[in-house]
Structure formats: structure tokens, C-alpha cells
Amino acid sequence: MLAALRHASRSGSSALRATPRAIPFARTFRHTPFVRTLITKKYTEDHEAVVYDDQTQIGTVSITDYAQSSLGDVVYVELPQTGTEVVQGDQIGAVESVKAASDIFAPVSGTVEEINGTLHDQPGLLNKSPEEKGWLCKVKLSDPSELEKLMSEEEYKKHCESDH
Numbered sequence: 001m002l003a004a005l006r007h008a009s010r011s012g013s014s015a016l017r018a019t020p021r022a023i024p025f026a027r028t029f030r031h032t033p034f035v036r037t038l039i040t041k042k043y044t045e046d047h048e049a050v051v052y053d054d055q056t057q058i059g060t061v062s063i064t065d066y067a068q069s070s071l072g073d074v075v076y077v078e079l080p081q082t083g084t085e086v087v088q089g090d091q092i093g094a095v096e097s098v099k100a101a102s103d104i105f106a107p108v109s110g111t112v113e114e115i116n117g118t119l120h121d122q123p124g125l126l127n128k129s130p131e132e133k134g135w136l137c138k139v140k141l142s143d144p145s146e147l148e149k150l151m152s153e154e155e156y157k158k159h160c161e162s163d164h
Contacts, residue, residue: 042107042150045159049131050107050139052147059108059139059147063095066160068130072099077119077126079136084112086139088146093136095126104136108146114138 038054047067050059068074076096086092086106093104115137119125125134141147151159 040147041153042147043153043156043159044105044107044150046105048105048107050147050150051131052108052141052144054144057141057144058113059110059141060135061092061104061107061137061139062131062135063104063126064156065130067102068127068134071095071097071102071126073097074123074126077123077136078104079115079119080112082112082115086110086112088149095123106139107150108139108141109143110139110141112137113140 040052040054041049042052043049043064047064047070049062049064051062052059074095074097076094078094078096080086080092084092086109088106088109090106091103092106092112095102095104116125116135119134119136128134
């Protein structure tokens with residue numbers, strides 16, 4: 001077998017030679033546009049947080065872990081209606097726990113695009129995962145510059161330490 005292959009390669013047989021193929025340019029190079037999405041997380045003095053995506057202009061509103069631990073076991077969550085126009089600082093809902101009740105304030109202005117309906121049946125999600133699965137609502141920001149008025153994570157930690 002090896003002798004046959006040697007003979008075929010020496011004799012100039014085209015059976016074993018690689019034939020060059022034209023490869024279309026579009027198949028070898030795909031131009032993918034570079035898209036940069038900036039995700040910003042900010043906090044209020046009232047222990048609400050907002051995670052803002054600059055590409056979608058949506059801010060996901062939640063209460064902080066500090067807030068849920070202060071409240072204790074959450075038993076009821078009141079959320080705004082989808083389509084509601086909210087203004088930064090206005091009350092948008094409430095949280096009731098076995099210890100206390102607390103109002104929820106809008107960290108930003110805009111239109112409520114979506115609410116976390118799971119919280120109606122499972123308010124305890126606020127205790128288990130307040131800033132992830134227990135998010136409250138998603139707001140399409142009308143003025144993203146309002147985020148500058150809110151606290152960074154470091155500023156918020158200092159704020160919580162001074163609360164004690």
C-alpha cells in the first residue's frame with residue numbers, strides 16, 4: 001500500500017494532489033460590529049437599587065439585601081401597574097413583612113414596562129434573592145442623567161454603615 005502511495009506521489013498523479021479551491025471572501029471573514037453595553041447599578045438612600053442597561057434604557061428596580069434583612073420575612077408586595085409613568089422619588093409600591101411595612105420609591109423616572117408578577121404569589125423571593133429573582137419592576141428611563149444623583153455601591157455601603 002505504501003509503495004502505491006509513493007509511486008502515485010512521484011509520478012505526478014493528480015489523484016493525491018490538493019487542488020486549490022476559491023473560497024469566497026464573505027465566508028472567510030465575518031464582520032461583527034462591536035457593541036458596548038454599559039450596565040450601571042445605583043442605590044437610593046431608601047434602600048432601593050436600579051440596574052440600568054444603556055442599550056435598552058431599561059432600569060430594573062429592586063430593594064437591597066440590607067432592606068430585606070431589616071424588614072424580615074416579607075408576606076406581601078404591592079407593585080405599580082405596567083404602563084404607569086413614575087417620577088424619581090414618588091411612591092411606586094409597598095412591602096409588608098411580619099415586622100413592618102415599607103413604601104417603595106422610584107429610584108428613576110420613566111414608564112413601567114414590566115412588573116415581577118411572581119412576587120404576588122411568592123413575596124418571600126424578596127428575602128431569598130432581593131436583587132435578582134426578587135426584582136420589582138422594569139422602568140424605561142425618561143432621563144438617564146438621574147442616575148448621577150444616586151449612590152454607587154461604595155457610597156451605599158458607607159450609607160448603610162452610618163445607619164447603625
